[in-house]
Amino acid sequence: MHELALCESIHAIVERAAAGAAVAWVDVRIGSLRQVVPESLVACWEAVSARGALAGSRLRCEVVPAQGVCRTCAAHTTVESVLDLECGGCGGVDLVLRGGTELEVVAIELADDVGGAAAGGYADEACPEAAGAGARRRG
Template identity: 35%
Template structure:
């Protein structure tokens, strides 16, 4: 479960940035192609924040859909999994979104 390590990194970064102030909420953007399970991340967040400045904070997760661009036909299309295949049949595909994993914002008290 890599969500534990990812969430630990998020909490560490947020608490450092908060400089001892209580963290009320954290918003993260998670790409659909990262294989991060939002419910698992929420569960880990609740465990990891205990005893930190982020204890009791709300975790808001924005999912970013996957998308790709074909280098053969220049078509753009949705990607729902890691199978990189253009509708034209080409496998020469560039991922344009869906791999994001970032802290978007946080609210402190």
């Protein structure tokens, strides 16, 4: 389960960026070809962040589909898996991958003094929560 090692790295990044401030949410973007299970990442985050400066923080994951550009016909195709590298336009297999392998911390939402969420810096407005966290983004 490499999700645990990934969470340890994410934890170190967030801890440095938060500089001692309480964190409510951490948003990550995961490429669909990265072979990371969002629910496992969320479960590992709960274990990794249980103590210390990030205790009580939650992890939200946005899965980004991979895109391929066909070298034969120039069509853009959504790539569902590494086993399915076929152009949706011509059926060719000579694709250049564009995205789908990223793993990025895109936002950290700080907690305010009353325990609610304060506005944080966001890279974008769409970040579905993994495992039904139930909170909504503010921006």
